[in-house]
Amino acid sequence: NNESSIDELSREVQETLSLSQRHKFWETQPVGQFKDLHDANLPEGPIEPPTPISEVKQEPYNLPNLYEWVTCDMSSEDTCAEVYNLLSNNYVEDDENMFRFNYSKEFLRWALHPPGYYKTWHIGVRVKSSKKLVAFITGIPARMRVRSEIVSMAEVNFLCVHKKLRSKRLAPVMIKEVTRRVHLENIWQAAYTAGVVLPTPITSCQYWHRSLNPKKLIDVGFSRLGPRMTMSRTLKLYKLPDSPVTPGFRKMELRDVPAVTRLLRAYLLQFVVAPDLDELDVEHWILPKEDVVDSFVVESPESHEITDLCSFYTLPSSILGHPTHSILKAAYSYYNVATKTPLVQLMNDALIAAKQKDFDVFNALDVMHNETFLKELKYGPGDGKLHYYLYNYRIKNILRPWELGLVLL
């Protein structure tokens, strides 16, 4: 009818406007630009060539007068606490400002101290007079495979400017500074994700949520009681067995690292973009760390072969302004490989394990083979999209989420 066609038209206008909006900073960067989207002649690969290290700007970018750069040593309890507090009060919130990510200190140390990390890529901005930390951005080195190319990259994350210093164009300075410091290590590409649309996503993923504690999720406004649903019917709908059902399902141990590395490397080869993980990477990223990352393997009772892997990371959210609940305990699907157990059964065991650990919700992106189990395991679509980006590396055609074998924290 007339109404819907007007809605449709206004949505198209909005989308076109949003693509054409000026990106004064991002237009200057070696990233896919919206105007180039349909230019099929542009080759896949680096957009700009490396420059000799001697030609990289040797001194830090200028900050507004009152502020100074600081390298954050995350091994220092005090510095880690300052970073934790800045993020806990000023990092990503949902659109309705009901929740804010609350990455823990041990999680931040895990995320920022992988094999081969550079302390100089953990960058803070302080107020010169008070020494207060008011901004942060990080990079970690990562070997990435894009189709058949192995590319050394920086994974950039935890970009945060204090709420009181927003909209002063501080973010572009933070980004240029981390870029400069990455260049000094002769690395010319990066990977990052954001909940906002920037030039130009290589793919855009949808979040899905599986309720584990539906009563709390409804109490805090994370989810709503379904239509024609009572609370008791809802509790019954999401009820899970008390323990995992797969024979041989157990917590991953150090001795499993070689087998899990083989399993994960073989599995990730099918995706267009994926990390190129060796045993040291697997030991760091996948071995269980309490309250940070959980991982489980299926060891065949007959052959003792490691046939499957599932893992999830712990990322609580602060619940803003709720009278009785202050923390939402969320598990995020990480890397999962099913070679013998059906993936849907493996991921149901992951839900059961997360419920046993008192998580309220289990989140998953529609990357890798995740969309094959989301509906059957009663996940609901979230409102948050996560856009993936590469810096200084053009991908010919936008990828589908299932072509992506990369989960960032």
Ligand SMILES: CCCCCCCCCCCCCC(=O)SCCNC(=O)CCNC(=O)[C@H](O)C(C)(C)COP(=O)(O)OP(=O)(O)OC[C@H]1O[C@@H](n2cnc3c(N)ncnc32)[C@H](O)[C@@H]1OP(=O)(O)O
């Ligand atoms: C070779 C090595 C390369 C290494 C670098 C690779 C690139 C890494 C890129 C970073 C990967 C980060 C990954 C994560 O951590 S994603 C999580 C980002 N953090 C948050 O959302 C926390 C809460 N928000 C804030 O702290 C601030 O709003 C931030 C700091 C996000 C922006 O501060 P503010 O709101 O005060 O704005 P401004 O006036 O300073 O600057 C406005 C300009 O900034 C562009 N902007 C806004 N949000 C983002 C964003 N999430 N990624 C990239 N750019 C972003 C925006 O389009 C505009 O540019 P343009 O549109 O005019 O052009």
Ligand SMILES: CNCCCN(C)c1ncc(F)c(N2CC(C(=O)NCc3cnc4ccccn34)C2)n1
């Ligand atoms: C730069 N690293 C990207 C990963 C950070 N991650 C995990 C993330 N980035 C953007 C999102 F949209 C998102 N979502 C999970 C879904 C969700 O749970 N939405 C409700 C909610 C609960 N708590 C929060 C806190 C902030 C935003 C939404 N929240 C949406 N997750």
